[in-house]
Amino acid sequence: MSTRPAPSAPLQNDPESPIMTVHTASPAAPTSSPTAAVLGAHPQATTDADARKAAATDRSGYIPSTLPDGVVVARGVDDVVEALRLAQAHGVPVVPRGAGTGLAAGASAHEGEIVLDVSRMNRILAIDPVEMTAIVEPGVINAEVNAAAAQHGLFYAPDPASTAICSIGGNIATNAGGMWCAKYGVTRESVLGLVIVLADGRILRTGRKTIKGVTGYDLNALFIGSEGTLGVVVEATLRLRPKPVRTETLAAYFADIEAAGRAASAITAARIQPSILELMDGPTLEAVDLAEGTKHRELGGAFLLAQTDGYGAHLELDEIVQAISPYATSIHRAADAVEAEALVKARRDAIPALERLGRVSIGDIAVPRNRLAEAFTGLEDIAAQRGVRIFSVAHAADGNLHPMLVVDPHESITEGPAKAALGDMFHLAQRLGGTLTGEHGVGLLKREWVGEEIGETSRSLQQAIKGVIDPAGILNPGKAI
Amino acid sequence: MSTRPAPSAPLQNDPESPIMTVHTASPAAPTSSPTAAVLGAHPQATTDADARKAAATDRSGYIPSTLPDGVVVARGVDDVVEALRLAQAHGVPVVPRGAGTGLAAGASAHEGEIVLDVSRMNRILAIDPVEMTAIVEPGVINAEVNAAAAQHGLFYAPDPASTAICSIGGNIATNAGGMWCAKYGVTRESVLGLVIVLADGRILRTGRKTIKGVTGYDLNALFIGSEGTLGVVVEATLRLRPKPVRTETLAAYFADIEAAGRAASAITAARIQPSILELMDGPTLEAVDLAEGTKHRELGGAFLLAQTDGYGAHLELDEIVQAISPYATSIHRAADAVEAEALVKARRDAIPALERLGRVSIGDIAVPRNRLAEAFTGLEDIAAQRGVRIFSVAHAADGNLHPMLVVDPHESITEGPAKAALGDMFHLAQRLGGTLTGEHGVGLLKREWVGEEIGETSRSLQQAIKGVIDPAGILNPGKAI
Numbered sequence: 001m002s003t004r005p006a007p008s009a010p011l012q013n014d015p016e017s018p019i020m021t022v023h024t025a026s027p028a029a030p031t032s033s034p035t036a037a038v039l040g041a042h043p044q045a046t047t048d049a050d051a052r053k054a055a056a057t058d059r060s061g062y063i064p065s066t067l068p069d070g071v072v073v074a075r076g077v078d079d080v081v082e083a084l085r086l087a088q089a090h091g092v093p094v095v096p097r098g099a100g101t102g103l104a105a106g107a108s109a110h111e112g113e114i115v116l117d118v119s120r121m122n123r124i125l126a127i128d129p130v131e132m133t134a135i136v137e138p139g140v141i142n143a144e145v146n147a148a149a150a151q152h153g154l155f156y157a158p159d160p161a162s163t164a165i166c167s168i169g170g171n172i173a174t175n176a177g178g179m180w181c182a183k184y185g186v187t188r189e190s191v192l193g194l195v196i197v198l199a200d201g202r203i204l205r206t207g208r209k210t211i212k213g214v215t216g217y218d219l220n221a222l223f224i225g226s227e228g229t230l231g232v233v234v235e236a237t238l239r240l241r242p243k244p245v246r247t248e249t250l251a252a253y254f255a256d257i258e259a260a261g262r263a264a265s266a267i268t269a270a271r272i273q274p275s276i277l278e279l280m281d282g283p284t285l286e287a288v289d290l291a292e293g294t295k296h297r298e299l300g301g302a303f304l305l306a307q308t309d310g311y312g313a314h315l316e317l318d319e320i321v322q323a324i325s326p327y328a329t330s331i332h333r334a335a336d337a338v339e340a341e342a343l344v345k346a347r348r349d350a351i352p353a354l355e356r357l358g359r360v361s362i363g364d365i366a367v368p369r370n371r372l373a374e375a376f377t378g379l380e381d382i383a384a385q386r387g388v389r390i391f392s393v394a395h396a397a398d399g400n401l402h403p404m405l406v407v408d409p410h411e412s413i414t415e416g417p418a419k420a421a422l423g424d425m426f427h428l429a430q431r432l433g434g435t436l437t438g439e440h441g442v443g444l445l446k447r448e449w450v451g452e453e454i455g456e457t458s459r460s461l462q463q464a465i466k467g468v469i470d471p472a473g474i475l476n477p478g479k480a481i
Numbered sequence: 482m483s484t485r486p487a488p489s490a491p492l493q494n495d496p497e498s499p500i501m502t503v504h505t506a507s508p509a510a511p512t513s514s515p516t517a518a519v520l521g522a523h524p525q526a527t528t529d530a531d532a533r534k535a536a537a538t539d540r541s542g543y544i545p546s547t548l549p550d551g552v553v554v555a556r557g558v559d560d561v562v563e564a565l566r567l568a569q570a571h572g573v574p575v576v577p578r579g580a581g582t583g584l585a586a587g588a589s590a591h592e593g594e595i596v597l598d599v600s601r602m603n604r605i606l607a608i609d610p611v612e613m614t615a616i617v618e619p620g621v622i623n624a625e626v627n628a629a630a631a632q633h634g635l636f637y638a639p640d641p642a643s644t645a646i647c648s649i650g651g652n653i654a655t656n657a658g659g660m661w662c663a664k665y666g667v668t669r670e671s672v673l674g675l676v677i678v679l680a681d682g683r684i685l686r687t688g689r690k691t692i693k694g695v696t697g698y699d700l701n702a703l704f705i706g707s708e709g710t711l712g713v714v715v716e717a718t719l720r721l722r723p724k725p726v727r728t729e730t731l732a733a734y735f736a737d738i739e740a741a742g743r744a745a746s747a748i749t750a751a752r753i754q755p756s757i758l759e760l761m762d763g764p765t766l767e768a769v770d771l772a773e774g775t776k777h778r779e780l781g782g783a784f785l786l787a788q789t790d791g792y793g794a795h796l797e798l799d800e801i802v803q804a805i806s807p808y809a810t811s812i813h814r815a816a817d818a819v820e821a822e823a824l825v826k827a828r829r830d831a832i833p834a835l836e837r838l839g840r841v842s843i844g845d846i847a848v849p850r851n852r853l854a855e856a857f858t859g860l861e862d863i864a865a866q867r868g869v870r871i872f873s874v875a876h877a878a879d880g881n882l883h884p885m886l887v888v889d890p891h892e893s894i895t896e897g898p899a900k901a902a903l904g905d906m907f908h909l910a911q912r913l914g915g916t917l918t919g920e921h922g923v924g925l926l927k928r929e930w931v932g933e934e935i936g937e938t939s940r941s942l943q944q945a946i947k948g949v950i951d952p953a954g955i956l957n958p959g960k961a962i
Contacts, residue, residue: 188699204939210848210879242754
């Protein structure tokens with residue numbers, strides 16, 4: 001349940017980061033165009049080249065070939081309304097942007113588009129400790145919500161690995177998951193209500209303040225996960241939960257990832273509901289060790305992190321030990337919160353560790369839980385066939401794998417072997433009865449496979465819904481559906 | 482976790498039930514009309530007067546003044562497709578119907594409409610004990626899913642009080658809740674995917690087989706709770722959960738409902754998460770005693786049922802005892818499963834007991850949890866002012882109250898004092914920051930207040946969405962939005 005403070009500067013502004021090297025043929029902003037009309041009229045707009053570069057992409061590894069024409073840095077709801085009204089009047093595409101930590105290029109922006117940055121709308125407006133809710137602006141960092149909730153014995157369950165740097169607005173846009181989701185649900189299950197600015201500047205309120213409510217259609221769920229294509233979230237009412245009275249944690253090591261996968265299945269078969277169940281393969285352990293000076297790889301070729309919580313957490317962890325013992329080479333039960341946090345940290349360190357090795361493209365397939373072992377084998381086959389490096393971690397309790405492709409910092413992930421491998425991963429997931437994306441979203445990177453997954457009837461309905469909510473099509477065009 | 486078998490005959494066919502006395506001026510089915518064209522062409526259609534009477538309303542207490550023109554009793558997906566194609570071609574309104582246990586007149590049907598009855602599509606198609614899912618047809622009774630799941634150490638969490646007689650299709654149509662929802666979520670959180678027949682006969686698949694997945698918009702959630710106005714569910718993939726290893730139950734009695742409400746708030750304040758937390762007021766206890774020969778009312782003027790589950794259920798129940806002791810006049814901790822079931826049964830008996838007293842109209846307001854006591858006081862005021870009898874039960878852990886209006890069997894609930902009291906309840910909920918309906922749906926009975934709750938922007942968007950999914954407007958017109 002621990003949280004880390006947000007870094008002092010947002011990572012997307014880090015000049016050292018290879019993903020910020022945006023290649024562009026036209027760094028100057030246009031002076032006479034629909035976008036210029038919008039940017040000229042909005043008090044919070046900038047056409048500064050650095051601002052445009054910083055707002056051009058996310059942490060997906062995708063590098064746009066052009067820059068957006070400008071950025072509106074919203075300080076409040078009125079700025080968002082004004083930006084969308086102007087954009088609609090001039091027919092200008094708008095890319096909503098939060099902390100820029102997305103992994104599917106959903107917040108990538110190009111020439112002819114403007115970025116609407118809500119990261120400065122970052123206040124926690126209210127915490128109601130009796131009702132167990134928080135009302136927040138979209139730019140609030142996920143970990144900050146948890147830090148504020150912790151003061152009241154509460155927590156906010158959806159915790160992406162990027163908790164220290166990702167913002168609630170982006171979590172809502174992607175229906176983000178995290179490590180606690182198998183037990184506590186994803187973002188959708190923790191967002192009671194939203195205030196949204198529609199493409200035409202109207203304010204829409206979805207959901208409610210109460211835990212339950214079924215008046216009318218579930219627009220709340222429709223907007224959650226819509227990746228900025230239906231509206232811009234300017235406020236959210238979040239559901240907080242009682243912080244578990246007791247938490248127990250273990251890490252287990254295995255000869256290989258298949259053995260670890262069998263151990264995860266044994267936990268499910270024993271009808272245990274861990275609050276965290278995470279797998280990492282040997283290559284990922286090596287990368288973590290290299291970055292952090294730890295020695296995980298010496299202990300095994302795969303790593304399983306398990307946490308239980310509640311009044312009987314210790315008894316439930318006993319059951320996990322019993323279920324996995326036939327498969328594990330060693331099991332390390334945390335003696336206290338400090339040891340537990342060190343084990344959890346190993347998992348949170350995976351992505352930053354891999355980012356040191358090169359440009360990372362993080363896959364996000366989900367498969368039925370009982371097909372995890374097949375998925376790992378399939379990923380090894382893809383790596384061998386395409387000649388790419390794939391590192392794998394997985395939220396084992398809900399069948400969500402993150403195969404991470406690591407390429408040279410100047411190599412592309414949208415063409416060549418990396419792109420082919422991404423397509424292979426989707427077809428692997430599909431063959432196993434799974435899905436293209438468990439929690440990161442479709443963005444720009446996975447859009448070509450969406451139709452194949454959801455089918456023509458669903459896609460045409462989704463496009464029709466987009467058509468009535470954003471008839472001018474200005475919101476994040478080319479993303480998600 | 483216990484379940485009761487479904488009764489041998491569906492209640493809506495019970496000739497003894499007062500709610501089945503449908504007054505109608507035109508019992509004969511029309512022979513030349515758009516509905517006659519549909520009914521004449523469909524192999525599973527009937528215009529039998531008894532069938533039309535049985536399909537005319539639900540358990541809301543609403544009595545339609547006319548009968549539907551006929552009923553299509555679907556035996557499979559093809560029958561549903563054929564019914565909707567014919568209806569669309571002839572512009573005939575279709576009222577989808579399951580077990581007929583709805584409480585908002587969402588399945589009520591009138592002259593000029595036909596009923597599409599899916600209650601005979603009642604097979605459990607598959608249970609996957611490893612993946613913890615069930616694939617079912619819409620007519621399967623809720624308790625039957627639980628009985629089948631229990632054989633694999635699993636359970637299906639959404640458990641309406643009507644579990645023994647309500648069907649999964651109706652649960653999905655209303656996004657039904659129940660006693661376990663505060664801990665395990667409502668129907669939406671337990672439905673992974675749907676197969677739906679759209680108004681034009683096309684087959685739509687929503688959701689997926691995996692626990693997580695965010696490809697495209699969340700059409701699954703959009704259809705859940707849409708009360709038959711967007712499509713007809715013909716198959717559902719349900720999420721099952723590990724049956725708790727241990728369950729502990731208590732009942733506590735209090736001098737009055739306000740004291741019981743304060744006890745419920747004390748549980749929340751102590752950061753305990755019970756799996757069941759139910760309140761009943763004194764008049765309801767009297768009705769249960771009268772129907773069942775029990776003696777609850779002698780023990781107090783209000784009743785609180787609490788259940789905890791999990792490895793530490795006994796420890797968590799200890800905490801509940803401590804939290805409520807200052808308020809309770811007596812606390813009865815169940816010694817075993819038989820005693821626990823007797824306590825839970827008292828709550829499940831409430832609605833059947835009240836139905837013996839007269840025609841029952843069950844309110845369904847939800848308020849922020851910390852305003853429960855104010856809600857009870859407000860309901861007492863409404864009863865006094867309108868001169869009606871209101872019996873109250875509540876899902877205390879999620880702030881969902883069921884104030885039950887009981888009127889004379891031949892009195893109307895859609896006009897006079899009962900209707901006025903229903904409006905008062907809505908305004909009470911609104912004043913307390915709550916909602917018109919927590920889990921029963923809007924149906925016909927509450928539609929006039931929907932606009933006031935959700936506002937014009939939301940309502941117009943919802944109607945636009947209805948317009949693109951069912952452009953001819955044939956699906957359950959006049960309901961929900």
